[in-house]
Amino acid sequence: MTPEYIIIHQQAQPHIAHVQLNRPKELNALNLQLMQELRDALKMLDEDENTRVIVLSGNEKAFAAGADIRQMAGKTAIDMFNTDQFSTWDAIKKIKTPMIAAVSGFALGGGCELAMLCDMIVASETARFGQPEIKIGVMPGAGGTQRLTRAVGKALAMEMVLTGRFITAAEARQAGLINSVVPQELYLQEAFRLAAVVAEMSPLAVKMAKEAVLRAFDSTLEEGLHFERKNFYLLFASDDQKEGMQAFIDKRTPVFTGK
Structure with a gap:
């Protein structure tokens, strides 16, 4: 079925897919259907051998x-537990293909959390990041207290979460939350670059390196080093390792096949 709230450009550029959030009237508020469509699209692209990187964007505003507050306002704690809306987020976390968030305008609440779920973030000068859930009587629930703190440190995370x-x-x-800032007209171009x-x-190598970097947040240094070493050794079973090292010796550009 054609998704209603996202647009998929499967080969926006060679080996690059572009997924665009598409609820412009609601400023791309993340309702359950949108997140389910996004999860399904990312899983499909993750299984596509031709897709090596995914760019995720909204629009300039x-x-x-x-999150879609209207969808949650009347819920009880039991309703929220039974809906299990964060299972879609858990599935997105497992995507192996690198994801780059291209952010312009608001990335707030779940939007900020979704950007942080990506591996890198390119932002327009107009971008604004925040976790304003405290202003409506709740708190971040999709990683905002955890990923934000790991990215920017306790002091700034506390300020953003407790004041909104x-x-x-x-x-x-400057805080280390994003990779680069460019003029608004260039933010998508920079993400694709x-x-x-x-x-x-x-x-x-990219997928295993991504996996190892993410493991740094979930393990001790000793466990992380062991995991890194295992993935390093495993890559010596690949054709890409042989091609990459031989190309270096031959002083030519390697041609990687993903095998």
């Missing part, structure tokens, strides 16, 4: 201005 203050793209860059660089690398 908003990446996503938060938005930070600018420049502040987000970064994606193209990653897409030139060995797909196997």
Whole structure:
């Protein structure tokens, strides 16, 4: 079925897919259907051998201005437990293909959490990041207290979560939340430029490297080093490792096949 709330450009550029959130009137508020459609699209692209990088965007006004409050306002705690809306987020976390968030305008609440679920973030100068859930009597529930703290540190995370203050793209860059800030007219172009660089690398090495970096947040240093070493050794079973090292010796550009 054709998704209602996202647009999929499967080969936006060679080896790069583009998924666009598409609820413009609601500033791309993340309702249950949109998140389910996004999960299904990302899983499909993750299984596509031709897709090496995924760019996720909204529009110039908003990446996503938060969760759909109207959908949640009347819920009870038991309703929320039974709905299990965060299972879609858990599935997205398991995507092996690198994901780059291209953010313009608002990335608030669930929108900020969704951007942080990606592996890198490119932002327009107009981007605003925030976790304003405290202003409506709740708190972040899709990783905002955890990923934000790991990205920017306790002091700034506490300020954003407890006051609901938005930070600018420049502040987000300085704090280490995002990778780069560019003029609004260039934010998608910059995201694709970064994606193209990653897409030139060995797909196997990229996926294993992503997995190892993420493991750093979920393990002790000793456990993380052991995991990193295991993936490093495993890549020596690949054709890409042989091609990459021989190309270096031959002083030529490697041609990676993902095998």
